[in-house]
Amino acid sequence: MNLNQKIAQCFSPAAFIHDTEENYQLIDSLILEQEIGGLTFFHSRHSAAANFEKRAEVLDVSGTLEKMIGLINRYQAISKTPLLISIDGEYGLAMRIEKTPQYPFAITLGAIKENALELIEEVGYRMGLDMKGAGVHLNLAPCSDVNTNPNNPVIGYRSFGTNPQQVAENSVAMYQGMKKAGIGACLKHFPGHGDTQTDSHLGLPVIQKNKAELLAEELLPFQYGIDQGVEMIMVGHLAAPALSGGKEIASSISREIITDLLKVEMGFKGLVISDALNMKAVADLFSTPGQLEWVAFHAGNDILCFSDHVKEGIEQISENASEEQINVIFEKIQKLKEQLGVLGSNNLEAPEFDWESHSELQSKLASEYVSVIYGTIDSEELQRLADEGKLIHQSYYGQLESTFSKNLIQKYGLNLSKTPIESAEKVIISLFLPSHKPLNQFGMDDKTLYEIKKLAQSKSCILVHFGNPLALSHLGNLEDFEGVICGYQSFEEAQTIASNLFL
Structure with missing residues (x-):
């Protein structure tokens, strides 16, 4: 290959898929x-930087998996060198592709009580x-970000938690x-995106901590991963002035942070991949097409993800980089392709998923993370109140006949919602969170939040929360509830395990 062809392997x-x-x-x-x-495959242009919770556009999404496989076959067939196919699937293919297995979010896996590392490795x-x-x-996962800022608009449920060592161990297990x-x-997003309040898809987040603080929190999971032999790290679009000579520059384009800190000081010998180069934290900084790609390459990125200016980027790197620098990175990428079997890729067919085995794993996981986080559940008292017609089940944002609701009806022998709320002595509240992102109170409207809080203050209530636990802060004082069960997600298996706590 000539130098331009070698540079192109970085892109x-x-x-x-839907285009x-x-x-x-x-x-x-x-x-x-x-x-x-x-x-790097994404569902569609409008949802490229989002997960699968809400789509802004209306699409024909039938056969997404088959479409992707057809495109992979099409593109591989015309490529001289087999393509490295990547996807951003933090909780599985389902983050980008419908009707494929979805696994729990990192925040959910971080709540596993027993055998966490073994179970998280199994999920991976x-x-x-x-x-x-x-x-x-x-x-392009997992996140090694420590979620120390509850108002973080972009990490939250994507992090394994607030404890740096736990995040370190869990993310390496997933890896x-x-x-x-x-x-x-x-591992991503180096040097750590947890303690930020700006979404790097929209602007540049800045972490105002000194180096000692960063080493103790943000950088700890990455150093742990390096020590455990992790071979790839993604650098995020966030500024840490303490690591870049006081400059508020995105880490993804900072030579001080990628080359001097990550590669030299922390001893990382693997491949560095940039976060998506179309994100506004860096994309809006360079008016000349290709300039961002050169700056990112020069900073120390080996793979340039989501470049919008490939041709110009190759030209800029060719003009500015040394032949030695290009050859070193080219050899690293070819070695990665060999290790992952890319060079022997064949024509693909759509896989058959073992849904029964997947459900068994989901049940096993849910039995470890669904838990009573406050108060107690007295099943004998609940049965007595149900028999007396003084127990009611009130559900918010969920399906009328959810798995949880059906199990309660089966357990207590009556349709709890038929009991008038005025005559109820106790209320089981099931809350199915509309969104796992903190924007707009996790999708909850003020009227519903007021109703839940008022109910908790006027009646004896047990809250069953199916969603991101960070949203509990919007529900008032948890001590107003008799008990709080956190289900973390609305998987049927999680609903079943939560209902079993009432047995």
Whole structure:
């Protein structure tokens, strides 16, 4: 390969599953003319930087998995060098692709009581097998961010928790599970995106901590991962002036942070991948196409993710980088492709998922994370009140006939919602959180929040919270409830385990 071809192996632009034929052909051109090294798949253009909770656009989303596999086959068939296929699937393919197995969020896995590392590694392994079967070589996960800021708009449920050592161990367990399945993974978002209040998709977050504080919290999980042999780290678009000579510069384009700190001081010898280069924290800084790509490359990134200016980026790097620098990075990428079996990729067919085994794992996990976090549950008293017609079940934002509701009806032998709330002595409140993101009170409206708080103050209530536990702060004083059960997610298996606490 000539130098431009070697540089092109660093590029992994976005490929959208739901797109126009014209845009598919533009990817064809990048492969044929620029000879890019890989592609990062997203659901659609409008949802590229979002998870699967809410889509702003209305799409024909039928057969998303089959469409992706068809595109992978199409693109691999025309590429001289097999493409490294990556996806951002922190909780599985389901983060981007409907009707595929979804696993618990990191915050949920962080709540596992027993055998956490073993179970989290198993989740990573299963997730990896799903992805490998779908033609994905690299999962851009897990998050090693320590969620020390509850108002963080972009991390929250994506973090394993607030304890740096726990986050370190859990994220490495997830990483090792995916590696065991034969796919690549990476810790992100170096140097740590947990204690921020700005979404880096929209602007530049700044962490105002000194280096000692950063080493004790944000950097600890990454150093732990490096010491455990982690081979890939993603650098985020966030500024840490204490690490960059006082400059408020995105870490993803800071040579002080990537080369001097991560590679030299912390001893990382693996591959560094940039966070998406279309994100406004960095994309709006450079008016000349290709300049951002060169700056990111020079800072120490080996793989450039989601570049919007591939051709110009290759040209800028070719003009400015040394031949030695290009060759070193090219060899690292080729070695990664060999390790992940990219160079022997064959024509793919849509995988069959073992849904029964997946449900068994979900039940096993839920039995470890669903728990009473405040108060007690007296099932004998509840049965007595149900028999007397003094127990009611009030559900918010959930389906009328949820698994949880059906199990309560079966347990207490009557439809609890038929009991008038005025005559009820005790109320079981099930709350199915509309969103796992903190925006707009996690999707909860003021009227509903007021109603729940008023109910808790006027009646003896047990709250069953199916969602991000960070949202509990919007529900007033938890001591107003007789008991609080945290289900973390609305999986049917989690609902079943939560209802079992009433037995």
